[in-house]
Amino acid sequence: MAVEKIFLIGMMGAGKTFWTKKIAKWIKSAGYDLDDLIEMTEEKTISEIFEEDGEEQFRKVEAKILRWFKEKKKYVLATGGGTPCFQDNMAWMKKEGVVIWLDESVEVLVERLSAEKAHRPLIAALSDDEIANFIQKKLVERHAYYQQANYRLTSDQITEAGLKKIISKHAS
Numbered sequence: 001m002a003v004e005k006i007f008l009i010g011m012m013g014a015g016k017t018f019w020t021k022k023i024a025k026w027i028k029s030a031g032y033d034l035d036d037l038i039e040m041t042e043e044k045t046i047s048e049i050f051e052e053d054g055e056e057q058f059r060k061v062e063a064k065i066l067r068w069f070k071e072k073k074k075y076v077l078a079t080g081g082g083t084p085c086f087q088d089n090m091a092w093m094k095k096e097g098v099v100i101w102l103d104e105s106v107e108v109l110v111e112r113l114s115a116e117k118a119h120r121p122l123i124a125a126l127s128d129d130e131i132a133n134f135i136q137k138k139l140v141e142r143h144a145y146y147q148q149a150n151y152r153l154t155s156d157q158i159t160e161a162g163l164k165k166i167i168s169k170h171a172s
Contacts, residue, residue, distance in 0.1 A: 003027065003170035004074040005097025009084050009149055011135060011142075012120055013112040014102040015158060016078035023163060029074040034083060037065050046080075047121035063087035070096065081138070084145040094150065100166060101149035102158050106135050 006023060008016040017033050024031030035046055038061055042049055049058045062080060066089055069077060084090040084099075093099050113120060113135075114128045123131050139146075146152075151166050 003098050003167055004029075005069070005072070006076045006167075007093040007097055007099045008076070008078050008102055009090075009093075009099055009146060010081065010102035010104065011109055011138060012081040012122070013109040013116075014081075014104040016102055019102065019158070019163060020076045020078040022160065023076045023167065026164065027074070027076070027167060029076060030072075031076045031078070032069075033078045034062065034066060035078075035080050038062055038080075041065060047119075047124070050121045059086040063089055067092065082142070084148070085142050090145050090148050094148065098151070098166070098170060099149040100163070101146045101152040103146070103152050103154045104158060105155045106132055106139070108155060109135050 006027075008020055008023075010016055020031040020033065038049070038058070039045055042061060044052070046058070049061070059082070062083060063086065066077075066079070066083065069075065079089075079093075084093070090099070110128055110132045113123060113131055117124050117126070117131075123134055126134055153162050153166075
């Protein structure tokens with residue numbers, strides 16, 4: 001069976017959106033970013049949703065939009081960092097397709113995220129040291145969910161070759 005539905009999970013800054021665009025080209029399908037879809041649907045930024053409606057409401061909207069993909073035949077979806085941890089999303093994604101965990105190192109995540117804090121509501125007010133602590137804490141919280149992915153790529157494996165190897169395992 002060919003891979004028709006690919007979900008990329010991992011911490012913010014792991015490269016999910018970047019790799020979604022690349023993989024979508026390789027498999028000639030659409031690539032989506034779940035956070036972008038949430039912002040379009042809600043007509044608010046993720047930050048505004050968190051501030052105005054709270055995380056619980058955000059997670060409900062996130063799960064609802066994720067499940068819209070049940071009707072789609074072929075796609076690559078970059079999920080939010082917390083997506084697998086709520087609303088039974090991980091089980092749903094695994095039933096629908098292949099889940100790949102981009103497990104980037106904390107050092108790389110801090111380097112990437114410190115440059116784009118303004119767009120990240122959970123870390124906007126943190127120093128680089130605090131970002132590292134935040135990421136460590138979130139990784140501990142999310143590990144039980146992330147480890148359920150069909151595949152886990154660590155820093156040195158998050159490459160075109162590493163991803164194409166996984167995709168080729170599912171090629172028809």
